[in-house]
Amino acid sequence: MRKILQNLKFNKTALRPPSLKQWEQFFSLLSYKERVAFFSFLICFVVSLGFLIGIFIINHTKIQPASGGVYEEGVVEQQPRFINPLYLSDRDIDRDLVELIFSGLFKYNEQGELVPDLAQQHEIKEDGRVIEVYLRKNAFWHDGKPLSAADVVFTVNLLQDPQYQSPLRTKWLGVIVEEIPGEAVRFKLPKKYNGFFENLTLKILPRHIFKDIAPQNLPWSFSSTKYLIGSGPFKFQKLDQNSTSGYVKKITFKRNDEYYGTKPLLQKISFVFYKNSEELLKAIKAQEVQGFSSYDLANFPKTNSFKSYDIAIPRYFALFFNQNNQSNKNLTEPEIKKALALAIDKNQIIEKVFSNKAVEENSPILPDFFNFKEPEIIFNNNLQEAIETLEKSGFKLNPTTGLREKTMSAEKPFVFKKNLTFRNQGQDVIELQKCLSKFPDIYPTGEINGYFGKKTKAAVIKFQEKYYQDILAPSGLTKGNGEVKQGTREKLNEICFAQNDSALPLEITLTTSDRFPLPEIAEIIQKNWQALGLKTTIKKVPLAELQTDVLAKKNFEVLLFGEALGAIPDPFPFWHSSQKNHPGLNIASYNSQKADGLLEKARENQSADEQQNALEQFQDVLLKDLPAIFLVRPNYIYFLSNKINGFVVQKITEPAKRFSTIENWYIKTRRVWK
Known part of the structure; x- marks a missing residue:
């Protein structure tokens, strides 16, 4: 047995892999069918090995959002006007841009609930009439300057000043705001108001940019892009505008890499402006935009390349x-x-x-x-x-x-209510004479003097006898007596002051x-x-x-x-x-x-x-x-390309708040080991 084992021993060179020449000799020894079989098995082996490696990687790694990518949103029939938190107009686009550029003490989460933003913590005192807010230490403006409590006080004072004509001023009437030690702000309310925390979503302006600008010179127009300095997740980068008409064609924002919160994953966000729905629809079909919104769904048929989100809004x-x-x-x-x-x-x-x-x-x-x-x-x-x-x-x-x-039924101008007899006088007699004068055969003189004399009495007698069946017969009289009593009054009222009904x-x-x-x-x-x-x-x-x-x-x-x-x-x-x-x-x-x-x-x-x-x-x-x-x-209907991930908003207070969790949106992904 030992001799057999000694004969089976290999030298060290036997462990080396075959050389290229040896492989050539090996293949030359194989028949055509053997070569086909060999390569078939080899391919199956490689594919199987690749499959097993792929399964292993999938099972031991996970997909994770990656930084990068550009999101472009289509906007129809709107142009930006006031990109300033003090002067938010009725245009959704203004509010959208402010939401991205600026930040407030509080913001809304994906459920539409208030959560801290620039605020690190807050305290409620004096039965809700005093609120103290302590700011984050790591918040900076887009130009690198630190954001402070002085900026908050400055912003509130600015909108409270009637010279600046901010539409938000009424929400802050009677509120006293003051800076307190520890980078904090104190708000004193005239009375307890549990909805005041919504006021604290007000976007803060940089004091060092606006402090020396008089009310009449405050940048109202969108052309003042140098004032678009905020502390939000994105900052202004570029404006594409028609040089002749001033029409804004596109505005682009880039990621704020110094953002105090979760850093946005998207590299850039652009808003592309279209003059009508037809232009936007063409861009959607060509996949030139990755998002848009519309109440008018009839103009935007379903497309497999977009997901629609029905977002509840109050x-x-x-x-x-x-x-x-x-x-x-x-x-x-x-x-x-x-x-x-x-x-x-x-x-x-x-x-x-x-x-x-x-x-x-x-x-x-x-x-x-x-x-x-x-x-x-x-x-x-x-x-x-x-x-x-x-x-x-x-x-x-x-x-x-x-x-x-x-x-x-129109109200009668006059009604006879009193008995009238010979020698009476006054307004009732005047009305009686006016009434009788309408009948020349009864009262030929038509004299109106307010005195019930012989001529008036004679006219009353003729009136009574003319309407014998209605006036005299019911009372058993055969001829007139010249006295204006109930029967005569009723007939006078009927003829002279007839009811004039009208249709309303x-x-x-x-x-x-x-x-x-x-x-x-x-x-x-x-x-x-x-x-x-x-x-x-x-x-x-x-x-x-x-x-x-x-x-x-x-x-x-x-x-x-x-x-x-x-x-x-x-x-x-x-x-x-x-x-x-x-x-x-x-x-x-x-x-x-x-x-x-x-x-x-x-x-x-x-x-x-x-x-x-x-x-x-x-x-x-x-x-x-x-x-x-x-x-x-x-509902607010929002369309996003299938390429856009991370959108989880379910409730918003206004359309602009769909960007409240913009830092979580992503396009690119990568795999990492679990």
Whole structure:
């Protein structure tokens, strides 16, 4: 055996791999079929090995977002105007850009809840009337300067100054702000207000940039790009603008690598501007943009390269009745307003205007959004009940015109109530003589002197005998006696002061903006009310006129408009009687002491349960008075390319807040070992 083993021993060179020449000799010894079989097995081995390696890598690594990539969003029919936190306009694009460039003490998370941003911590003192906020130590402006408590105080003082005409000024009236040691700010409120924390989402301005600029020289226009210095996750990089018209074609922001929060993964964000939906649609199909938003889904068919997100937002549309309207007092009648509410088919609005991307609303506190109790009074669509309600109110359908009208009896200018006899005088005698003078055959002289003389008595006798069957016969008299008593008075009143009835039509002028989706909603309501027999005229006005004329002067009968609540529901600005006059937001001029008390209670309660209870009581009080008909709450529809990941926002307070977690968005990925 030992001899056999010795014969089997290999020298060290036997362990070396074959050389290229040896491989050539090896293949030359194989037949064609053997070579095919060998290479087939070799390929299978390599593929299997690669597959096993791939499985191993997949099982022992994970996909992780990677830095890099450019996101471009399409914007239609808007141009940036005021990219300044003090002067946010009604344009969503202005708010979008401010959201990316600037930051506030607090911000909203993906659930629409308030969370600290520049604030490191905060303390509530003196039963909610004093709030102290301590700032982060690592926050810097885009130009490298540190952000301090002085910047916060400066920003608030700036918007409180009436010379700067900030629309946010009313939210800060009576609030005292002061810097305290430890990079902190103290806010003193005139009274407890649990919604004040929403004010602290105010974007902060850099004091060192704006401190020496007079109010009249404050940069209002977008062209002042050198003032776009913030502390947000992205900073201004480039503006592509038509040199002749000034039309902004594209604006680009780059990642703020010194951002105090989670560093954004996206390298750049650009907004590309299109003049109409058709241009944007072409860009979408060509995949030139990776995101866009629109309420008007009919113009944007589904595409497999984009995902759509239905984001809940506390905005609703409603019909507001002008409570002080003198030209159409029908609209102050509770039963009329009830009938109008019952006639509206909200499902038509949801389906036809918002492509089923909206929910029905019946209350100003949005119970479905804030998880409150539904109101006791809900006006579900019921045309028959609406018709019956109007019928009971006296508004009948005119078969000739097809419109509803109410017969109104005009008040008689004069009625004989006293007995009149020979030698009486006064105003009643004057009216008697005026009446008799209408009959030349009875009172030929027609003399009107206020004295019941022989001529007047003779005329009364002739009048009594002319209407013998109505005056004399019922009293058993055969000839007139010249005395004006009950029978004679009744006939005089009937002939001389006949009742003139008039038809009061039920007509409504519905005022609204000329911007989508308001005209489309108005047309559906018009058809609903026409089915009820109402003549409804739609008055569409530009937004500027709506603000300066319609809202400021309360120049409307019924206004179709929208309102928005915040993360902390506070309907006080929209319904408290102190907000009736311009620039208050109480559109309907609603006035109710009971409602006022509940709104004040809701503002002052720190307990969420107490606040909810007060608001639920308030909604029932308001719906009994019905100063408005609540319609729908549309979702915010946002489209993102399949290439964009990390978007998790479910609730927002306004469209710009979709960027509240922009630092988590990503395009590029990489694998890392688990």
